[in-house]
Amino acid sequence: MKVILAKKAGFCMGVRRAVEATLEIVQQSDKKIATFGPLIHNPQVLSLLQERGVMVLDAIPERFSGVVIIRAHGVPPDQKAALHRSGAEVKDATCPRVVKVQAIIKKHKKDRCFTVIIGDKNHAEVIGLMGYAEPEVAVVSCPADIDQLDITGPYIIVSQTTQDDDSFNELSARITRKFPGGKVFNTICDSTHKRQHEVRILCDEVEAVVVVGGKTSANTKRLAEIAEKKGLPVFLVETEADLDACRLRNFETVGVTAGASTPAWMLNRVMRTLEAMPGREEGGLGHFCRQTARCLLASNTYVAVAGGTLALAFTRILSTQMRWQSFVIAFGYLFAMHNINRFSGKHSRRFNDPLLEKFADKFGTGLLVFSSLMLVGVAILLWGSGRGAFLLFLTMTLFGIFYRIPIFPERLVQIFKIKRLKEIPGSKTFLVALAWALATVVLPNWGSAAGSATLVTLMLLVLLFIYVRNALFDVFDVQADRIVGKETLPVCIGEEKTLSFLTYILYGLFGAGIILPWTVLLPPAMIFFLPGVAYLLYITKKYQAGILSPSARLEFQLENALYLVALALMAGSSLF
Numbered sequence: 001m002k003v004i005l006a007k008k009a010g011f012c013m014g015v016r017r018a019v020e021a022t023l024e025i026v027q028q029s030d031k032k033i034a035t036f037g038p039l040i041h042n043p044q045v046l047s048l049l050q051e052r053g054v055m056v057l058d059a060i061p062e063r064f065s066g067v068v069i070i071r072a073h074g075v076p077p078d079q080k081a082a083l084h085r086s087g088a089e090v091k092d093a094t095c096p097r098v099v100k101v102q103a104i105i106k107k108h109k110k111d112r113c114f115t116v117i118i119g120d121k122n123h124a125e126v127i128g129l130m131g132y133a134e135p136e137v138a139v140v141s142c143p144a145d146i147d148q149l150d151i152t153g154p155y156i157i158v159s160q161t162t163q164d165d166d167s168f169n170e171l172s173a174r175i176t177r178k179f180p181g182g183k184v185f186n187t188i189c190d191s192t193h194k195r196q197h198e199v200r201i202l203c204d205e206v207e208a209v210v211v212v213g214g215k216t217s218a219n220t221k222r223l224a225e226i227a228e229k230k231g232l233p234v235f236l237v238e239t240e241a242d243l244d245a246c247r248l249r250n251f252e253t254v255g256v257t258a259g260a261s262t263p264a265w266m267l268n269r270v271m272r273t274l275e276a277m278p279g280r281e282e283g284g285l286g287h288f289c290r291q292t293a294r295c296l297l298a299s300n301t302y303v304a305v306a307g308g309t310l311a312l313a314f315t316r317i318l319s320t321q322m323r324w325q326s327f328v329i330a331f332g333y334l335f336a337m338h339n340i341n342r343f344s345g346k347h348s349r350r351f352n353d354p355l356l357e358k359f360a361d362k363f364g365t366g367l368l369v370f371s372s373l374m375l376v377g378v379a380i381l382l383w384g385s386g387r388g389a390f391l392l393f394l395t396m397t398l399f400g401i402f403y404r405i406p407i408f409p410e411r412l413v414q415i416f417k418i419k420r421l422k423e424i425p426g427s428k429t430f431l432v433a434l435a436w437a438l439a440t441v442v443l444p445n446w447g448s449a450a451g452s453a454t455l456v457t458l459m460l461l462v463l464l465f466i467y468v469r470n471a472l473f474d475v476f477d478v479q480a481d482r483i484v485g486k487e488t489l490p491v492c493i494g495e496e497k498t499l500s501f502l503t504y505i506l507y508g509l510f511g512a513g514i515i516l517p518w519t520v521l522l523p524p525a526m527i528f529f530l531p532g533v534a535y536l537l538y539i540t541k542k543y544q545a546g547i548l549s550p551s552a553r554l555e556f557q558l559e560n561a562l563y564l565v566a567l568a569l570m571a572g573s574s575l576f
């Protein structure tokens, strides 16, 4: 099935800011933490926050010792004051755009203006806005509410930030017709405008629309209404389990969008489940090919073959030979370590990919056994290459396993809050890249005629290249990683900064790839490293521009960068 994802689907700026602020407090504070009201309208995120110890306060307690977070919707000023009086440490995560509406109301209240809010009467944001205007305020949700209005002096009209454009324009026009002279402020948030506009356009390209989000989320329901008004079948789902596979199979192209409170990992789960469904016109062969591709990705076979092919290419350009042992060493080590890492821990697997979860339940144990046998096979092969290669392999393998096990003494855990090596911020991405460089460059070429300066230079290039690949995967998983408390680079410095940082690394690699092949450090055939770098730069830029989004297809495209490097180098080595 072809799935088209709306660019603006998922967390808006305000919700993302509130969730990130909450997770940052969870990470840094030992105090009791609560949100005043549910942080967002999404049950899955709320239950995950609860697992991490975040309580939800439904009423303001007399006394509270700990941190209370005000959610993105904001609260009336008297409630904020009462929270301070309770002794709580108040963190205000009200969205800046909601704060702007509150400021408009406050300013006009001073000029004795009456306030009309167009929105849902019981919505938390509207209740918060009313607090700034009371008692001179009325809420209009539908034309019937206008009949109840009694405005005698100057007045303003503002909107709930997630209101539908058309309904705001219609209701505000009716009000100003009945009570001329009112000032109209269209305070619908830009993100809502764009999200709704995109759905309207998406409806022209697809046969059905799936809207992902909490069933109580106002803006999610509104997206579904817009698609329904366009005459398309609409599926409003909270999780992938709600997808109606029987009905969805009748469509060939499906559009996906999500409310402002839907996390990216939930969107990914729905996307991946839809992508795996056969569309109306898909034949048996197409379905088989897609399932095979998924299995190759899930079992890490695709990536390990890429590693083996890279090793083969490096041996070819360093010693002008094709040694099958190079392939086996790199393939065996990478296959085993990736599978041990993927299938021996369950914690974050429940995010992002439900199909991977099923695959793990079915084949995880078998793959772990097979991976152990692979490691033994590689060890035997390396024993013949010399003690140095064998010891290096042993160190890499033990490090790869101990990296995930709690090894720090309790005293250090108290100070640094780190139990395992993998919890050192940003370490995993770098160490996996280092393991790749050693497995594809150093181990297969141990004792070869290539000088150590050449090996080290090549290893550094590969390390940086794989580092960018790994960090891009971290960017795709950033929201799920944040929730489980993983300290990857994008979690630590943010997605935007990570993508810019990776772009600079790729520019650097491109420059090095042009210059170094003409020095004694690298053979001339290494100039063929450049197409792979250019391809990775292309993917990074497209992702940065929002043209690509996380999906199984994108994972495949990213892994293809490794094949491109390997095949280009092999082709190049026969020319030089």
Ligand code: SF4
Pocket: 012, 013, 014, 015, 072, 073, 095, 096, 097, 098, 161, 162, 189, 190, 191, 192, 260
């Ligand atoms: S929809 Fe707009 S105003 Fe509302 S929280 Fe999100 S960014 Fe802020």
